[in-house]
Amino acid sequence: MAQLYDIISKPFGLLMQGLYSLTGNYMIAIFLFSLICEVILIPMAIKQQKNQIKQASLAPRTYAIRKKYAGRNDQATQQKMQNEIMDMYQEEHFNPASGCGTLLIQFPIIILLYNVIRKPLTFISGVASQDLLGLAQRFGQENVTSANGVDEIALIGQIRGQASSLASQFPSLAGKVIPETKVGPFDLSLTPTISFQPFDWLMLIPILTFVVMIVSQKIMKRYTYQDPTVAEQQNNISMKIMEWTMPLFSVYIEFRFAAAIGIYWIFRNILQTVERIVIAKLYPLPKFSEEDYKEAERQANLSNKQKKREEREADPNRKPVRSLHHIDDEEYLARHPEQVTGGSENAETAEKTGKDAPAPLKDDYGKKK
Secondary structure, eight states, X not given: OHHHHHHHHHHHHHHHHHHHXXXXXXXXXXXXXXXXXXXHTHHHHHHHHHHHHHHHHTHHHHHHHHHHTTTOOSHHHHHHHHHXXXXXXXXXXXXXXXXXXXXXXXXXXXXXXXXXXXXXXXXXXXOOHHHHHHHHHHTTOTTOOSGGGOOHHHHHHHHTTOHHHHTTTSGGGTTOOOOOOEETTEXXXXXXXXXXXXXXXXXXXXXXXXXXXXXXXXXXXHTSOOOHXXXXXXXXXXXXXHHHHHHHHHHHHHTTSOHHHHHHHHHHHHHHHHHXXXXXXXXXXXXXXXXXXXXXXXXXXXXXXXXXXXXXHHOTTOXXXXXXXXXXXXXXXHHOGGGOOOOHHHHHHHHHHSSOOOOOOBOTTSXXX
């Protein structure tokens, strides 16, 4: 699998190689690399935004259905509500899972980009796998058993300046460009550590990553459509904990790997946020007033009455039941057929008035009152 990722990553590796050759600065090359890759992903982001616009346009009708079942939290009622919402989506030719497909396509691409950043000697310098393994074992990575396990960013700082002398033992190093990973006080080939005496400047990179990710999440949430129930759930303590989990996990990872990974995450989060804002401005989500929601509710009530009228016309002998305690009268009748009573007077009344006639009331012993 690792070799397959390396093969697929080669076009991105050639891009990274060209950017470093053009700029001569590793940090700028990472930024341009992140920028170009985000531009490549723009069509997918636009498709995802259009999917959100479609979902947002159905918000008033979704609200009307949810209000119809408000206050009823039993499983049967909740299932019926979800079925009505899905039926409405189907009528409007909207697939709520289509946005997930876009995210699933982006995920392997992101892994490929990360793979290129993690392996500069492979994709920028073009060092052979067997030489990488030999160099890693020579410079202290004794536990590495394959080229895929080599910490290439850390290895860059160790072999820089002596590549020509090592070329006799490791031929693929001959004539290769070894990236300069030191930018100002930051050597991106080193791993950040918590140190104040002396002060480790690299320690600022995981901290900055954490801040950027938190701010990015909050900004992107403002420009992303959220179903009302999802938005309500995100106010729960468990959801707020999850919002902090990924940034904290990123900090942990960055204290275990070279600082170049943290720089890439910072650039990528900033660019993603800018991309989200621009696309949201170009393709804004629809906004609705309180009157729009009331009109949707009124239309939903009219639709329900029309549906019941059509059912009565299709089956004139149907004996309707109205109950304040059961949302779905048909399901209730199926479970309690012994309570289906009444005569032709109810059916005649229903046909004349166009309304469902109430079922005859019974006492606790099943007799008519």
